Amino acid sequence: MSVPSMSRARLQSENQAAMNAPYLTAESLTKTFGEHRAVDEVSLSVPQGEVTSIIGPSGAGKSSFIRCLNLLEVPDSGRLRIGDDALQFGGAEPRRSEIQAVRRHTGMVFQAFNLFPHLTALKNVALAQMRVLGRSRKEAEDRAMAQLERVGLADKAGSYPGQCSGGQQQRIAIARALAMDPDLMLFDEPTSGLDPEIGAEILTVMRELAADKMTMLVVTHEMEFARHVSNQIVVMVDGAVIEQGEPDKIMSDPEHQRTKQFLSAVLGR
Amino acid sequence: MSDFSWLYDWPAHIPNLLPGLWTAIVITVIACSVGYVLGFFLALMTEAPLRAVRYTAVVIVEVGRGLPILVLMYIAYQGLPQVGVLLDPMPSAIAALTYSAAAYSTEMIRAGLASVPRGQFEAAAAVSLSRADTYRFIIVPQAARISIPPLVNLTITIFQATSLATVITVSEIMHHAYLSGSINFQYMSVYVAAAVLYLSITLPGAILTGYLEKNLGSPTKNARRTSIRKRVTTKTPAGV
Numbered sequence: 001m002s003v004p005s006m007s008r009a010r011l012q013s014e015n016q017a018a019m020n021a022p023y024l025t026a027e028s029l030t031k032t033f034g035e036h037r038a039v040d041e042v043s044l045s046v047p048q049g050e051v052t053s054i055i056g057p058s059g060a061g062k063s064s065f066i067r068c069l070n071l072l073e074v075p076d077s078g079r080l081r082i083g084d085d086a087l088q089f090g091g092a093e094p095r096r097s098e099i100q101a102v103r104r105h106t107g108m109v110f111q112a113f114n115l116f117p118h119l120t121a122l123k124n125v126a127l128a129q130m131r132v133l134g135r136s137r138k139e140a141e142d143r144a145m146a147q148l149e150r151v152g153l154a155d156k157a158g159s160y161p162g163q164c165s166g167g168q169q170q171r172i173a174i175a176r177a178l179a180m181d182p183d184l185m186l187f188d189e190p191t192s193g194l195d196p197e198i199g200a201e202i203l204t205v206m207r208e209l210a211a212d213k214m215t216m217l218v219v220t221h222e223m224e225f226a227r228h229v230s231n232q233i234v235v236m237v238d239g240a241v242i243e244q245g246e247p248d249k250i251m252s253d254p255e256h257q258r259t260k261q262f263l264s265a266v267l268g269r
Numbered sequence: 270m271s272d273f274s275w276l277y278d279w280p281a282h283i284p285n286l287l288p289g290l291w292t293a294i295v296i297t298v299i300a301c302s303v304g305y306v307l308g309f310f311l312a313l314m315t316e317a318p319l320r321a322v323r324y325t326a327v328v329i330v331e332v333g334r335g336l337p338i339l340v341l342m343y344i345a346y347q348g349l350p351q352v353g354v355l356l357d358p359m360p361s362a363i364a365a366l367t368y369s370a371a372a373y374s375t376e377m378i379r380a381g382l383a384s385v386p387r388g389q390f391e392a393a394a395a396v397s398l399s400r401a402d403t404y405r406f407i408i409v410p411q412a413a414r415i416s417i418p419p420l421v422n423l424t425i426t427i428f429q430a431t432s433l434a435t436v437i438t439v440s441e442i443m444h445h446a447y448l449s450g451s452i453n454f455q456y457m458s459v460y461v462a463a464a465v466l467y468l469s470i471t472l473p474g475a476i477l478t479g480y481l482e483k484n485l486g487s488p489t490k491n492a493r494r495t496s497i498r499k500r501v502t503t504k505t506p507a508g509v
Contacts, residue, residue, distance in 0.1 A: 072391055103397045114392035118410050127406060128396035173392075180396055 023048040023184055023215045024069065029078035029089070031061075031068055038064040039075065040239035046184065049213040053226035053247075056236035057262055062219040063111075065236065066188050069217070070106045071099045082106065083183055104132070107177030111189040113169040115161040115176070121148060122157040125176045133180065140179075147175035151205050167198035174205055185209065187218040203229075223266055227251050235259045275458040282462035285449050289442035290466050292359075293431040296441065299363050301424050304370025305378070311371060312379040326375070333372025338430045341365035346437040362434035362441075370427050374420060381416030382408060418482040425474040429467065442466055 022045035031039040038061040046052045054062045067073045069080065077090035085101050087094055116124050125144035129135045135143070148154050151171040153164075161169050170190060177185060187206065191199030203225050210216060210229050220226055226233055227247045234244040235256070243256045254260050314326035333341075346361035356364060385408050393403040435443040446463040450456040 070395060072394060100397055103395065106395075108395035110388060110392065110395075112388050114386075114388035116389065116392065116407055128398055131399070131402045131406070132397045176396065 020047045020050065022046060023083060024217070025079075025081045026065075026069065027079040029065065029068055029075045029080065031064055031073055031075045033064075037239050039068060041078070042236070042239070042241050044234055044241060044244065046215060046217050047231065048215055050231040051210045051216045051218065051229055052232045052234060053230040054217070054219045054234045054236055055221070055223070055226055055262070057265075060236040061239035062236050063188050064239075066186050066217060066219050069186060070103050070108055072108075104180070105183045106186055107180055107182035107184070108186045109170070109173050109177055109188065109190045111192050113161070113166070113173045113193075115169050115173055117161050120158050120160055121153065121164070121172045121175075124161070124172055125179045128176070129179055144175070144179055147179045148172070150178070150208075151175045152201075165198065166194050167201050170194065170202050171205055174202075174209075178209075184215045184217065187216065187220070189219050189221065191220070191222055221266065223251070223263075235262070237262070272457075275455065275461055278455070279458045279461040279465065282446075282449060282455075282459045283466070286442050286445045286459075286462055286466055289440060289445040289463075290470075292439065293428060293441045294470075296359070296363055296366060296431045296434065296439070297424065297428040300366035300370050301420075301427055304367045304427075305374045305420060307367070307371035308374030308378050311375040312382060315375065315379055316382075330372045330375045333368050338365060338369050339433050339436065341368060342433055342437050358434070358437050358439045361437055362431065362439045366427055366430060366434075369430070370423065373423050373426075377419040377423065378412070378416050381412035381414075384415045385411045414485045417485060418478050421474060421478045421481060425471050425478070428470055428474075432467075 024046040026045075027043050028041045029039055029043070030037065030041055040061070042061075042065055044052075054066070056062055064073060068075045069082070071094065074094060075089040079089070080087045080102075082102050083105050085098070085105070087098060087102065115121075116127070119127065122141060122144050125147055126137070126140040129140035129143060130137060133140075145154060145157060148157055151174055153168055153171055153175070156164055156168060156172070161172065164172065170193075174190075190206070191202050194202065199222070203222060206216070206218070206225070207229055218225070218230065230247055232244060233247045233250040235242050235250065235254075235258075237258050243250060243254060243259050250259065251263065254263060311326045311330055314322050315330075317323050317326070342362060342365040345356060345365045346358060349356060349361075389407055389411065390403065393407045398407070431439075431441050432443045434441050435447065438444070442463050446459045450459040453459075
């Protein structure tokens with residue numbers, strides 16, 4: 001009797017291990033803008049099915065780093081592995097096909113939403129499905145509708161972005177990213193352009209995604225979210241990762257002096 | 270000896286000039302539709318990463334805008350045969366006006382493309398749209414709102430410039446008018462009739478331009494365009 005229970009336990013722990021294998025691994029990524037080293041030898045892993053939050057003061061290179069991950073900025077050097085795709089920077093420019101392969105696996109949500117203003121919410125979510133994934137108009141629009149429902153905006157399908165509030169626009173943007181079936185969602189300060197009240201509705205959607213085991217990397221100033229939703233917190237200062245670990249540990253007992261300073265500033269303690 | 274009979278007898282000359290109006294419209298439509306496509310690619314070239322490509326575009330555009338259209342027409346009709354390119358009058362006029370339309374439209378199209386916020390390119394890239402699809406579905410439709418009013422205006426200008434083709438014997442409006450006048454000596458009547466034909470196109474065109482400038486897109490679209498632009502310009506991208 002004890003054998004099956006043991007094997008079940010082992011199976012569980014194996015599942016756990018498989019769940020936590022990194023989906024994304026960045027090694028020594030560096031990005032320079034002119035003289036400024038925005039991203040300085042950053043290495044980090046994003047485990048499959050978990051939420052990783054990047055926090056840190058403004059200008060720490062958090063956004064630049066996350067933009068390197070789907071190659072909106074091409075890093076100057078370092079290595080990047082996303083799923084089965086591996087890229088090495090510093091030599092030849094990555095080929096268009098390599099860039100597209102990485103982007104096919106990642107969804108991105110921007111601070112400024114960047115919805116397509118001349119298209120309805122439904123078309124915003126359906127367009128790339130048709131053009132990139134080759135889905136029929138019917139299938140793309142059905143799935144777009146399902147994603148809009150998921151973010152609570154089915155009734156806005158026919159509206160243009162300009163007719164929606166900021167919070168609604170950001171939720172449409174999340175639906176647009178989800179409709180491409182990404183394996184990893186990147187969020188670049190998704191609530192920073194919004195009133196705190198409105199930001200809360202975005203965080204709710206993100207919590208639901210986390211509960212669905214979506215792999216997420218979130219650049220955020222929302223300390224509550226970072227602490228209670230993420231499995232891992234990464235602290236970036238001056239382009240470099242200075243500390244990373246369990247949210248409770250980082251929040252209550254940070255090791256690095258700079259982390260303490262930052263947290264006391266944002267948490268007001 | 271004053272003669273004001275032209276005040277009422279000009280309509281009699283309209284039928285003689287109508288074939289010329291048709292010719293002028295054909296020249297305009299071909300020159301503008303081909304010219305604006307060329308202008309689009311020249312606009313892309315002016316933003317190209319390679320300096321040689323940018324300079325080539327700038328030279329093509331500045332020469333096209335710097336030369337009088339009359340000069341272009343003479344070059345096309347009488348100059349090119351010397352280098353072995355023999356064009357009939359009509360194709361010569363079309364070639365000259367196409368070049369002119371391309372050169373003048375480049376800056377209008379470039380301004381339209383430049384008005385689309387960078388975030389639109391990034392959002393398109395983030396959902397893996399190809400470069401061609403990004404322009405076709407995302408950038409050009411938004412740029413068109415800025416570019417179309419001046420392009421309509423340019424079309425009117427090109428239509429007026431078809432009158433110059435008379436010097437290279439294209440039978441457009443002025444060619445017919447001049448021939449009629451030299452037969453019946455009622456120059457004033459004939460030219461008033463020609464003027465009415467030009468105005469029948471250019472006045473509605475001017476009204477259309479004004480209307481488009483005010484009304485391209487709904488008010489809500491205008492509102493969101495400015496709000497998005499503000500948001501993008503006030504925020505430094507990516508913590509640079």
